[in-house]
Amino acid sequence: MSLTDRLNGLFHSAKRNLKNLGIATTIVASTYFNNPSKAEIINVNPSWNWQNINYLLDGNPNTQGNGRADAVAGDLVVFAPGIYQLQMQQGASFELRINSVNLTGLGWNATIFRGASPYSTIAWKIYSSDNTLSNFRTENAFAGLWVGGDNYNNINFRFIKTIGHTQHYIWREQNAPLPINIPSIKTENCYIINGATGFHFNEIQGTTRNTKYLGMRNVTIDGVSALGIDAPLVIENNRVIEVRGNNDFFDTVIVNTRASFRERAYEGFRSPIGFVEHNNGSGSLQSRGFPGNIEANPLLDAEGRPQKGSPAIGPQYFRGYAGAVPPRLISPLYGDINFEESTGNFNP
Numbered sequence: 481m482s483l484t485d486r487l488n489g490l491f492h493s494a495k496r497n498l499k500n501l502g503i504a505t506t507i508v509a510s511t512y513f514n515n516p517s518k519a520e521i522i523n524v525n526p527s528w529n530w531q532n533i534n535y536l537l538d539g540n541p542n543t544q545g546n547g548r549a550d551a552v553a554g555d556l557v558v559f560a561p562g563i564y565q566l567q568m569q570q571g572a573s574f575e576l577r578i579n580s581v582n583l584t585g586l587g588w589n590a591t592i593f594r595g596a597s598p599y600s601t602i603a604w605k606i607y608s609s610d611n612t613l614s615n616f617r618t619e620n621a622f623a624g625l626w627v628g629g630d631n632y633n634n635i636n637f638r639f640i641k642t643i644g645h646t647q648h649y650i651w652r653e654q655n656a657p658l659p660i661n662i663p664s665i666k667t668e669n670c671y672i673i674n675g676a677t678g679f680h681f682n683e684i685q686g687t688t689r690n691t692k693y694l695g696m697r698n699v700t701i702d703g704v705s706a707l708g709i710d711a712p713l714v715i716e717n718n719r720v721i722e723v724r725g726n727n728d729f730f731d732t733v734i735v736n737t738r739a740s741f742r743e744r745a746y747e748g749f750r751s752p753i754g755f756v757e758h759n760n761g762s763g764s765l766q767s768r769g770f771p772g773n774i775e776a777n778p779l780l781d782a783e784g785r786p787q788k789g790s791p792a793i794g795p796q797y798f799r800g801y802a803g804a805v806p807p808r809l810i811s812p813l814y815g816d817i818n819f820e821e822s823t824g825n826f827n828p
């Protein structure tokens with residue numbers, strides 16, 4: 481387990497049983513300071529403008545965010561609840577450019593990164609590697625989260641809600657030296673609402689087996705108008721022979737869309753499992769013969785949580801449920817689930 485994974489795990493386990501934000505922060509901080517590493521918590525609040533946030537996260541010592549030295553590998557940057565607003569100007573985005581720095585908000589209903597217009601800009605751009613971004617929301621921007629550094633790897637998105645973007649997640653085509661068998665980008669407990677395309681790979685004419693790709697589990701895609709998952713397609717002789725990542729898509733809910741996948745992707749799909757599809761207007765994985773998937777109403781409540789009796793709850797799912805939001809009743813059985821984290825209600 482990498483240091484950043486371990487720190488992130490400590491952070492989440494420390495928060496898990498604490499309802500009071502102040503207590504949680506204190507305990508996590510003492511855990512960090514007892515660690516032999518130099519990892520720190522850096523607190524940011526909405527009084528920081530977007531440029532100061534970028535100065536903190538750009539790895540350039542000549543630019544300082546509110547007079548503070550840049551984050552370094554192992555640090556955790558905590559964004560207090562509130563709205564972080566991008567200005568209307570070309571290229572304005574929040575940007576992360578430092579490896580092994582993790583970012584967290586305090587819940588997807590609490591920490592909000594907001595663009596200036598739904599027709600322009602990208603809320604967050606990731607140029608680095610070994611980062612985890614979690615517990616916030618993006619809205620009012622053309623795109624939510626973009627990955628495209630010079631040699632990106634191990635980018636993790638957890639407990640993020642993205643709302644209304646034309647493209648919610650985008651990653652730039654980039655090949656590894658050899659074929660790779662683990663995702664370079666992982667999304668977990670992410671909730672995609674409305675807009676057009678859920679996951680957009682940046683090369684639609686086909687790619688190679690070496691391409692970096694996306695993995696996802698416990699994702700909910702609700703109401704996108706064009707495509708749920710636009711995954712990398714490996715095309716030979718004008719036929720899709722593989723969808724990169726198709727062994728890494730599972731336990732996902734796709735509802736209320738007009739097209740749940742890119743149509744040609746079905747040619748190359750082999751084993752996405754645990755998908756619950758409903759009201760999508762095109763053939764589901766189940767109807768096309770992929771085992772381990774169902775077409776059924778997942779019975780989500782207004783927060784996206786499957787209700788008692790939902791077909792999105794069951795032992796066939798890796799963590800006992802499909803979709804971004806853990807059901808209320810079974811979380812004690814599966815241990816790994818932080819109910820409050822999934823709703824964003826850290827600090828009621």
Ligand SMILES: [Ca+2]
Pocket residue numbers: 534535536537538539540541542543544545550
């Ligand atoms: Ca800087």
